[in-house]
Amino acid sequence: MYAVFVTGTAGSGKSLLTSILKPWYTDKGASAIAVNLDPGAFSLPYAPDVDVRDHIDLQSIMESYQLGPNGALIFASDMIATRLSEIQDQVDLLNPDYVIFDTPGQMELFAYRQSGPFFVENFKCDLRSTIFLFDSTLVSTATNFVSIALLAASLQLRLKAPQISVLSKRDLGGDQWRKIMEWSADIQALEDALAEGKDGTDYLLSSNILRDLVRAGFEYELIPLSSVTQEGIIELSATLSRIFKGGEEVED
Numbered sequence: 001m002y003a004v005f006v007t008g009t010a011g012s013g014k015s016l017l018t019s020i021l022k023p024w025y026t027d028k029g030a031s032a033i034a035v036n037l038d039p040g041a042f043s044l045p046y047a048p049d050v051d052v053r054d055h056i057d058l059q060s061i062m063e064s065y066q067l068g069p070n071g072a073l074i075f076a077s078d079m080i081a082t083r084l085s086e087i088q089d090q091v092d093l094l095n096p097d098y099v100i101f102d103t104p105g106q107m108e109l110f111a112y113r114q115s116g117p118f119f120v121e122n123f124k125c126d127l128r129s130t131i132f133l134f135d136s137t138l139v140s141t142a143t144n145f146v147s148i149a150l151l152a153a154s155l156q157l158r159l160k161a162p163q164i165s166v167l168s169k170r171d172l173g174g175d176q177w178r179k180i181m182e183w184s185a186d187i188q189a190l191e192d193a194l195a196e197g198k199d200g201t202d203y204l205l206s207s208n209i210l211r212d213l214v215r216a217g218f219e220y221e222l223i224p225l226s227s228v229t230q231e232g233i234i235e236l237s238a239t240l241s242r243i244f245k246g247g248e249e250v251e252d
C-alpha cells in the first residue's frame with residue numbers, strides 16, 4: 001500500500017486534487033481510496049472512503065470545551081494522531097494499492113503541530129510521499145514564489161517524506177503558469193525576476209533564501225497541474241510511480 005499526503009496552503013486545491021486522483025487510479029485498474037483528514041471540512045468535492053470527521057466532531061468539541069471555531073479547530077487537529085489506529089484499521093480493511101490523504105485546509109494546523117508529522121510517520125504502509133501544491137494564484141510574483149518555496153522546504157523538514165512539488169490551478173490566469181514554470185526550471189530566470197522587482201530588503205532576503213534553498217539541494221521543479229482540466233495528472237502519477245515503484249506504471 002502506497003500513501004500519498006496532499007499538502008499545501010489553504011485553498012491551494014488539496015481536496016479537489018484528491019477528488020481526481022482516486023478515480024485516476026481506479027480507472028487504471030488499481031484500487032485507491034480517499035481519506036479526509038480535515039476535521040474542519042465543511043463540504044468536500046468527493047465522498048471520502050474514510051473520514052476523520054467520523055472520529056472527531058468539531059461541534060461537540062466547541063460545546064464540551066466552550067471553544068470558538070478557531071480554538072476547536074486547533075484542538076481537533078491535535079486529536080488527529082489519537083485517531084491513527086482507528087483510521088489505520090479502516091484503511092487496512094479496505095486494503096487499497098493507493099491511499100490518498102486530503103490534509104487539513106490550514107496546513108499549519110497539520111504540519112507545524114505534533115499531530116500531523118506523527119500521523120505521517122506512523123501510518124503503516126509500504127512507501128509514502130507528499131505532494132505540495134504551489135497555488136498558481138499565489139506564486140504569480142518572484143518574491144511570492146520564493147516564500148512559498150520556503151514553505152514547501154519547511155513542510156519537508158516537518159513531514160520527512162519524499163515531496164513532489166506541483167503548480168496547482170494551471171488553468172487559471174492564462175499563460176501566467178508558463179512564466180512560473182520558467183522560474184521553477186531555471187534559477188537564473190528566477191533571480192533575474194527577483195532583481196527586476198528589487199526593493200532593498202525584499203530582494204536581499206528573497207535572493208538569499210533562494211540561494212540557500214538551492215545550496216541545500218532543495219528541488220522545486222514543478223509539475224503544472226489543473227484539477228479541472230486534468231492536465232498534468234499523467235506527469236504527476238508518473239512521478240509518484242517513480243517514487244513508489246521505480247517508474248513501473250500502474251497496470252491497465
Ligand SMILES: Nc1nc2c(ncn2[C@@H]2O[C@H](COP(=O)(O)OP(=O)(O)O)[C@@H](O)[C@H]2O)c(=O)[nH]1
Nearest residue numbers: 010011012013014015016105169170226227228
Ligand atoms: N480553476 C481551478 N480551480 C481549482 C483547482 N483546484 C482547486 N480549485 C478551486 O480552488 C478552491 C479551493 O480548492 P480546495 O480543493 O477546496 O482547496 P484546499 O483548501 O487546499 O482543499 C475551490 O473553489 C476549488 O474548486 C484547479 O486546478 N483549477
Ligand SMILES: [Mg+2]
Nearest residue numbers: 014015104105
Ligand atoms: Mg480541503
